[in-house]
Amino acid sequence: MSEKTSVKWEVRRRPHSIFWPLMMILAGALLLLNTLNVLPQTTWSSIWRLWPLLFVVGGLDGLYQREGFAGNVIFIGFGVLLLLSNLGMVTASSFGILIRYWPFFIIAWGLDLLIGRRGLLSGLLGVGLGLVVVAALFWLVLSSSAAGLVVQGSNFSQPLQGATSADVNLDLPVGSLKLEGGAAAGELISGVSSLPSNLRLTQDYAVSGGVGSLRVSAVGDTTTFLGFNRQMGLDFTLTKAVPLSLRTHLAIGEQQVDLSGTQVNEAAVEMAIGESTLTLPAEGTLDAKVKVAIGSVVLRVPAGAHVQIDTDTGITGISLPAGYSKNGRSIYSPGAEGAANVLRVRVEVPMGSLRIVTLP
Structure with missing residues (x-):
């Protein structure tokens, strides 16, 4: 008489992941609440952080x-x-x-x-x-001391040299860039640069036909990004005496560009990763573009200003002040639709957040 013996193999399964499904559920819920305009104005900027x-x-x-x-x-x-x-x-x-x-x-x-x-x-x-x-x-x-960062501060200035208008181009690999009006008489731009020892600031300026052309860039060893922090960067003021065309480019960091108190009529504020804050003038003519590949954009709009904001977004949370309207990809401040003088801003944020703040 033979006796058959059966052997059962037990396969121990690895625990099933529950965290990423929960993240997807949370993200979907937040996006739904955003499209329904249920979220408060500051929620998306807080979430992005x-x-x-x-x-x-x-x-x-x-x-x-x-x-x-x-x-x-x-x-x-x-x-x-x-x-x-x-x-x-x-x-x-x-x-x-x-x-x-x-x-x-x-x-x-x-x-x-x-x-x-x-x-x-x-x-x-x-x-x-x-x-x-x-x-x-x-x-x-x-x-x-372990980070090895030695930030060296130095004064910077560029006179107008007879220019009646100017193009200003600022290029920084990493750090912070702060720009506002208030340059002294006769100066196109002035301020303080705070850079580590592996970077130095260069400037190239020429005037032709009354138009000044300035290019400022940080050059040197940018492969190591030694000790990058918020104390590293440029803090400049622009002239209000002449019309300006402005372009800023920052690879990684923070930008704060205040166009009030200037005659900037064209602006391009670009960044790869980080946060860009742009303060608009209360009046005048402006055609601006803000581009951040990954990060956040904050637009500060004076109360009563007529602004049209054209957006090109992807996975992006958008928060609007009370009274603002959205038509397709365009956002309008109160009274901006059909107004004669409108400040125009194009915003590109493939991934991140866009927050619009009304100034008093």
Whole structure:
């Protein structure tokens, strides 16, 4: 008599991810509320500042699925650091931190490959090493001596030299750019540049037919982005004496461009990653373009100004003041539709937020 024995193999399945589905549900709900104009004006700008939570959620998701311990702890720590930067608790810019310290992700990957996922001991070891790496990351960012940044401030000025109008072009790789009216008599532009030792400011100016042409750029070793923080950049004032055409370009950082108190009639404010704030004049003629590939745009509009804002957006949250209307891709301030003198602004934000603020 033979006896048959059956063997059952048990396959242990990895826990199913729940974090990314929840993120998709949350994103869909927020987008729906935005299209229904239910969200308050400042909600989208606040949400955009929380983008580092993606790193935190991703790290938690990895820990939950046991996809590695050291790497996911580092991801969580990185996200917390970026979030602290966006909330103003760390002076270094979040995008600057991301650009400078991205090799930590390679370290995280290598630690997970080295330790593996063999059991409780390897898990505890991975978490411990991850915390050590996170502590080192925080120390490098928070310690100015470790960051190795020496910002050198110097005065800058460019006289008009007889120009009756001018084109101004400012180009900065990383940092902050602040621009407003108020230059002294006879000056086209003046102010202070604060740059690290690996960058220097160059200026090229010529006057032809009464039109001045100025190009200011920071040149040098831009591959390392040493110690990028909010203290690094340009703080300039423009003349009000002559009409101006303005172009600013910043790769990563923050721009604050105030056109009130100037005669800027054409402006192009461009950025790859970061935040651009543009303050419009109360009256006059203006054809402006604001472009941010990833980040946020804030338009500050004087009360009573007639403004038409043409948008080209993708995954973008838009918040409008009371009384503003939207027709297709165009946004109008109260009374702007059909008005004779309208300030025109084109905004391109493929990913991020657009917030319009009415000034008193």
